[in-house]
């Protein structure tokens with residue numbers, strides 16, 4: 478696309494990522510199951526190609542996280558797509574207990590045969606930076622400890638707004654008999670991101686630091702994506718409709734809080750369209 482022509486490749490592979498990649502590869506060999514966390518807005522671009530061969534040889538669940546930020550219709554198409562590729566996939570919001578419970582039930586089902594046989598099981602959580610691995614681990618840990626309370630103080634994985642917060646592999650015990658541990662791992666990218674647009678999508682969704690791309694270039698890319706989708710036109714249509722609608726002004730409620738009128742969500746006006754970047758790819762991509 479023309480709008481990506483204005484800059485070079487996007488690559489971010491600092492020293493800690495290189496050593497973490499080696500550590501993850503070694504630890505993956507021991508894992509009984511892998512939860513591969515991807516960003517629901519970019520389910521293909523947020524896959525780490527370098528780890529795929531190893532991950533795909535294990536029991537694996539792809540968790541499309543941050544579903545609250547993506548277009549629900551498009552996520553459904555993605556889960557159908559992964560289904561057609563015979564890959565277990567579930568869309569989640571790491572901050573929602575209900576959502577994480579569904580993922581846990583799925584994980585338990587996949588480990589069903591091993592649970593009675595093994596004294597210890599290892600579930601490894603991997604993914605590119607900032608996709609929500611630590612947030613997911615904290616939710617899993619919280620749910621598990623409410624099922625069977627542990628004596629010791631609960632450890633928490635550090636969650637951060639910026640990519641690259643987790644720098645070491647850390648284990649969290651979530652069950653006894655058998656002992657089940659979930660391993661949080663640092664977010665790692667590939668040494669060379671295969672194409673410019675993948676790099677820009679990763680930057681826009683927060684997996685690559687803004688400074689690697691440059692804020693101006695990133696802003697231009699976002700504006701170009703919005704323009705290609707004719708999003709500003711939809712926003713102005715929405716605004717016009719709001720103006721026409723009687724009684725759509727802001728109101729002050731009983732608690733003196735100003736409530737702005739909220740535009741109704743329709744298939745055409747879903748604001749999360751903006752953030753579901755990989756839209757047409759769903760239908761075009763082959764397993």
Ligand SMILES: Nc1nc2c(ncn2[C@@H]2O[C@H](COP(=O)(O)OP(=O)(O)OP(=O)(O)O)[C@@H](O)[C@H]2O)c(=O)[nH]1
Pocket residue numbers: 542543544545546569570571572604605606607608609610611612613635636637638639640641642643644662663664665
């Ligand atoms: N809206 C939304 N935000 C989320 C979700 N999951 C995580 N986040 C946010 O995404 C940001 C990154 O989350 P982390 O859990 O630190 O991500 P990570 O994959 O461990 O990041 P690294 O340490 O870079 O590997 C934080 O601001 C989280 O609060 C989600 O499902 N929805």
